[in-house]
Structures are given as C-alpha cells and as structure tokens.
Amino acid sequence: MPETLHIPPGINYECTGCGTCCSGWAVHMTAEDHTRIASVDWGALHAPFKGKVLFKELQKYEKMISPYTHKIRSDDGTCPFLVNKLCFMHSTNGAEFKPSICQLFPYCFTDTPTGTYATVSFVSVGAVYNSGKALAEQRDYLEKKLADFRAVFPGYKPDWSKIQLTAGHPLTWDDYLKHEEVLLSILSSDEGNVIDKLRRCSDYLVERVNQVTAPANKPAADEGAMGLNKLDRHILANFHRMYFPAKGRKINEKGLNTFKFWFGVIFNTSTVFEVPQQFYAIDQLREFPFPNDKEVDDIFTRYAYSHVFGKKYFGPGFGGLTVISGFHHLVTVIMLARLHARAIAKARNAPIVSLLDVLATVRMLETQLGETMFSQGSTNTVEVLLQSGKRAKRFLSIG
Numbered sequence: 001m002p003e004t005l006h007i008p009p010g011i012n013y014e015c016t017g018c019g020t021c022c023s024g025w026a027v028h029m030t031a032e033d034h035t036r037i038a039s040v041d042w043g044a045l046h047a048p049f050k051g052k053v054l055f056k057e058l059q060k061y062e063k064m065i066s067p068y069t070h071k072i073r074s075d076d077g078t079c080p081f082l083v084n085k086l087c088f089m090h091s092t093n094g095a096e097f098k099p100s101i102c103q104l105f106p107y108c109f110t111d112t113p114t115g116t117y118a119t120v121s122f123v124s125v126g127a128v129y130n131s132g133k134a135l136a137e138q139r140d141y142l143e144k145k146l147a148d149f150r151a152v153f154p155g156y157k158p159d160w161s162k163i164q165l166t167a168g169h170p171l172t173w174d175d176y177l178k179h180e181e182v183l184l185s186i187l188s189s190d191e192g193n194v195i196d197k198l199r200r201c202s203d204y205l206v207e208r209v210n211q212v213t214a215p216a217n218k219p220a221a222d223e224g225a226m227g228l229n230k231l232d233r234h235i236l237a238n239f240h241r242m243y244f245p246a247k248g249r250k251i252n253e254k255g256l257n258t259f260k261f262w263f264g265v266i267f268n269t270s271t272v273f274e275v276p277q278q279f280y281a282i283d284q285l286r287e288f289p290f291p292n293d294k295e296v297d298d299i300f301t302r303y304a305y306s307h308v309f310g311k312k313y314f315g316p317g318f319g320g321l322t323v324i325s326g327f328h329h330l331v332t333v334i335m336l337a338r339l340h341a342r343a344i345a346k347a348r349n350a351p352i353v354s355l356l357d358v359l360a361t362v363r364m365l366e367t368q369l370g371e372t373m374f375s376q377g378s379t380n381t382v383e384v385l386l387q388s389g390k391r392a393k394r395f396l397s398i399g
C-alpha cells in the first residue's frame with residue numbers, strides 16, 4: 001500500500017538560484033557520497049581546486065548521531081563548489097551527483113503513525129520567502145524526494161508512543177492530532193498577526209492542560225502580560241547564546257546543544273545579547289523599531305505553521321518536550337529571532353530591522369535548531385521553565 005504523504009497548504013518552494021543556501025551550514029556526505037564525489041579529480045576540472053583539501057572526515061561522535069561520514073571542507077562558511085553562484089558538481093556531473101543532503105534540501109519529512117508529513121527547511125532562502133509553486137502542486141516530486149530520504153535515512157522511525165500534553169499526562173496520537181488541528185487553524189486564519197496567533201494557540205493548550213492537571217499544577221494562562229522578570233531574562237539570554245552564537249557553534253563532543261540555564265542563574269552571568277562585536281541589553285533591543293509589515297509577519301507565521309505541521313516542536317520532533325513546553329519553546333525562539341534581528345540591525349546602525357535581517361536570523365535559527373539535541377538534563381530544565389502560559393505571554397509582549 002502506498003504510504004500517506006501529507007503536504008502543508010500555503011507553503012511554496014522553488015529554488016531561487018541565489019546560491020545563498022550553499023553557505024552558513026556544514027555540507028555532510030554519506031560514505032557513498034564521499035566515494036562518488038572524492039573519486040573525481042576536481043583540480044583538473046577547475047584550477048582553484050588544485051592542491052586544495054576539499055573533504056574532511058567527521059568526528060567519531062558526529063558519525064554516531066547521523067548517517068554521514070564526511071563533510072565538504074569550507075574556509076569561509078561557503079561551500080567551495082559554489083562557483084559563480086552555481087553548483088559546480090551540478091553543472092559538471094548533474095543534479096544526482098551532488099551530496100544526498102543537497103539533493104534532499106530543503107525538503108524535510110516526519111514519519112508518524114498517520115503517515116509522513118512534508119515541510120521545508122527555513123535554512124533555504126526560497127522557503128523563507130515562500131517563493132515558487134505550492135508544495136501541494138509538487139506531489140510527484142515530493143514523493144521522489146521522500147524515496148531519496150528513505151535511502152539516506154533507512155533506520156528513521158521516530159517513536160510517538162510516549163507523547164505527553166504536559167509532564168505526567170500522556171496523549172494519544174489521535175488526541176494530539178485534534179489539538180494540532182486547532183493550532184493550525186489559528187495559525188492559518190486571517191485574524192491578527194503572528195503574536196496574536198501564538199498567544200491564542202498558547203491559551204488553547206494551557207486550557208487543555210488545566211483540564212487534566214490538579215489545581216496546584218495549573219499553568220496560569222489568564223493573567224495579562226507583565227514585564228519580563230529576572231528569570232525570563234536569563235532564559236532568553238541562555239537560549240540566545242545557544243541558537244545565535246556570536247562566536248560560532250557551541251555543539252559539544254556528544255553532539256548536544258546544552259542549555260546551561262542554572263549555571264547562569266546561580267553565577268549570575270550576564271543577560272545581555274551578544275552579536276559579533278556588540279552587546280545589547282534586552283530592553284535596548286525591545287525599543288529598536290521592528291517593521292509592522294505583512295511580509296515579515298508572514299515569514300514568522302509560516303515558520304510557526306511549518307514547525308507545527310511537521311511536528312518539529314515536541315516529542316521526538318524536538319528535544320523530547322511535552323506539547324505545551326514544546327509549543328512555548330517555539331514561541332520563545334520566534335520572539336528571540338525578533339530580538340536577534342533587531343540586534344544585527346542595530347549593530348550595523350540601521351534605523352529599523354530590514355527583511356534581510358529577518359532572513360539571516362531565521363536561517364541561522366533553523367540551522368541551529370536542526371543540529372540541536374538536548375541532554376536529558378536540558379530537556380527537564382526547558383520542560384519546567386517553559387510550561388507556564390504566563391511566561392509565554394511575557395515573551396510575546398516583547399513584540
């Protein structure tokens with residue numbers, strides 16, 4: 001029986017040919033990719049490749065958590081095979097010669113008990129701008145990409161049997177889908193901006209949690225937003241250091257992105273946001289003008305919609321979090337992205353955040369989220385800190 005492939009409405013993609021997607025992330029290769037690609041004498045085809053080391057074997061721990069064995073070596077963060085904004089491998093040997101990750105990019109697939117859910121990665125410029133044809137009109141192509149995905153990830157089988165609405169309250173898959181339907185209908189409605197929609201989604205989930213938990217455990221949704229408190233600021237600053245590292249990636253030898261929240265609180269480390277060469281307090285950034293623009297609002301709304309549709313925000317889809325804390329983590333990273341876009345605009349003395357600041361920020365966030373694996377300790381910490389509806393409201397009040 002053919003498998004069910006679910007395709008998100010309202011999400012488009014077509015390569016814009018800008019070449020931007022070939023920078024800012026490590027291009028990994030499977031053993032087959034490496035054998036095929038490294039067997040070519042690239043120096044004979046393109047003089048600048050002569051004498052250059054183009055490939056690098058991954059560390060042992062990197063091999064343990066992925067199907068990849070090597071990566072393309074880059075001196076400046078841009079893939080060296082990008083020549084005059086075109087992929088040199090593609091132009092000399094065809095699309096199917098490229099590393100499998102480039103052939104799959106930017107399509108993502110999530111297997112669930114009710115079929116496979118397709119989405120696109122927001123590392124792609126075309127995905128951020130929603131350019132090209134609707135995914136719903138590309139079903140045949142997506143099915144071919146899904147077959148490619150299966151070939152690269154033969155053992156991929158996320159376990160959705162232990163999902164929880166909140167800690168200690170398991171959820172059946174069918175019940176989860178009912179909640180997801182509500183979230184997706186709020187996110188795709190024409191009413192309000194992304195902040196209103198995220199607030200309504202949070203309220204909906206908090207109400208569901210309140211129905212199943214004892215009074216003492218109820219996360220309050222009904223109180224209005226107040227100013228950020230000290231803990232909020234530590235949480236935001238810690239996540240900012242993790243997802244927008246000013247000095248490169250901080251993933252450790254186990255492939256984990258560790259959330260060192262308690263360290264920051266106990267030792268009272270700084271709550272400022274660092275971007276290259278600059279430090280800003282959160283309040284300084286909140287005051288910086290952010291465009292009240294439909295195009296920017298659509299990017300963040302689609303970002304949220306795509307992560308919910310793809311189930312990339314909770315359980316095996318992200319960090320082992322429960323639905324409520326996973327959704328609030330999504331709220332947190334979207335609000336962080338809005339602060340980070342302000343920080344990079346401010347650092348270059350711009351009067352207001354531009355679309356390019358938003359593009360760079362969303363691509364960076366998506367790259368980091370894609371490489372994040374929480375330790376059990378980090379999952380537990382994030383779980384506790386982000387279950388509160390009140391905290392989510394305070395984060396949303398950043399604007």
Ligand code: SF4
Nearest residue numbers: 022079081082087102
């Ligand atoms: S191999 Fe080609 S498609 Fe892949 S990142 Fe490099 S230039 Fe881009």
